[in-house]
Amino acid sequence: MPELPEVHALVTDLGSRLTGRVVERFDLLSISALKTFDPPVSALHGSTIGPISRHGKYLDFAFDLPPGDRLHLLVHLARAGWIRWRDAAPKPSAAPGRGPLAARLVLDDGSGFDITEAGTKKSLAIHLVRDAAEVPRVASLGPDPLDPGFTESEFAGILARAGRSQIKGLLRNQAIIAGIGNAYSDEILHVAKMSPYTPASMKAEQVSTLFAAMQSTLNAAIARADGLAASELKREKKSNLRVHGRAGEACPVCGDVVRQVRFADSSLEYCATCQTNGKPLADRVLSRLLK
Structure with missing residues (x-):
């Protein structure tokens, strides 16, 4: 299971690859992974990726939409989830719900990343919200142990x-x-x-x-x-x-x-x-x- 150090490193790696890039589309392959319904994931199409951060073990991808709106894609990778970067356009995916692929982000040049989850026990969680605090488990998180203010x-x-x-x-x-x-x-x-x-x-x-x-x-x-x-x-x-x-x-x-x-x-x-x-x-x- 990815924990604070790995999620921190993912933020650094993905931030260097994604910030300022334009999203072509976001494909949801595992319906059960998405824990929210409003706004729809189609709202990300054509958006510009803003800062990437974390809340505990949650990845937080910010997306900027005109005229100044911002959405947050919160991803908890759970026990067997992972982020896999792609330099090239993806091959056609399998039927939704089959295989490890849970979701796919495609940039305007075809590159992007896949969110995957191995095994049969599916615990991966994806939330698309206007504010990270709308996710109950994010709102209830305790202090970050590496925050300078945590004494x-x-x-x-x-x-x-x-x-x-x-x-x-x-x-x-x-x-x-x-x-x-x-x-x-x-x-x-x-x-x-x-x-x-x-x-x-x-x-x-x-x-x-x-x-x-x-x-x-x-x-x-x-x-x-x-x-x-x-x-x-x-x-x-x-x-x-x-x-x-x-x-x-x-x-x-x-x-x-x-x-x-x-x-x-x-x-x-x-x-x-x-x-x-x-x-x-x-x-x-x-x-x-x-x-």
């Missing part, structure tokens, strides 16, 4: 209010902190040497350690992704993860095996030596199977 003091207040909530779930909660998902929450907690089950209300020195780990992990990922094209981002992310997705491999810090806890529709990875004083956490799925 350690504000972070400490968030943790204190969360009380006994487990820190792994809190870091992933978009209404509390925007942009961090399953992968980078694992990475942040590994850097902080903290169990994913640690209560959010913690000592001041732990808050400082966790805040520094969050900042360093996200900023390092952004720095690695800087200047990469969209086609290179997935490989870059996967190759630099320390524990997430590396169950059974050696921890890069201590050499212990990276362990996994599985849930119904996700998993977390951690190092017992670095994060839980050497104590393995129970694998919830495996424990149920053994009963």
Whole structure:
């Protein structure tokens, strides 16, 4: 799933390719991906692409229309969505609803990008609105962890209010902190040497350690992704993860095996030596199977 660093890099890459360009058309191939109906996607035809930005994990494409109107295409790539750039005019697409292609933007020279989603579980979300705040999940986003105004003091207040909530779930909660998902929450907690089950209300020195780990992990990922094209981002992310997705491999810090806890529709990875004083956490799925 694309998280804050990858979405940030997509904004940079696509902004350099798209800003100021004229849209020939926007084709919707997956009806279920579009979550709005007014204005229609045909309103984008002939528009000029304005600034591209992000809200947490949401991409925000601005489109300028005469006489001074602006629309926003908000895209949440979910677990298996992606943006694929095309330098040339597209080949005829398959029948709507078939294959991974969800939507296609074509510029006046034939280039543009495709929005795709792999797999059968379709969670990709596209919204065409006049204001980004019209999308409820955007309006309810928590603070951006890399916003200069997001301080350690504000972070400490968030943790204190969360009380006994487990820190792994809190870091992933978009209404509390925007942009961090399953992968980078694992990475942040590994850097902080903290169990994913640690209560959010913690000592001041732990808050400082966790805040520094969050900042360093996200900023390092952004720095690695800087200047990469969209086609290179997935490989870059996967190759630099320390524990997430590396169950059974050696921890890069201590050499212990990276362990996994599985849930119904996700998993977390951690190092017992670095994060839980050497104590393995129970694998919830495996424990149920053994009963």
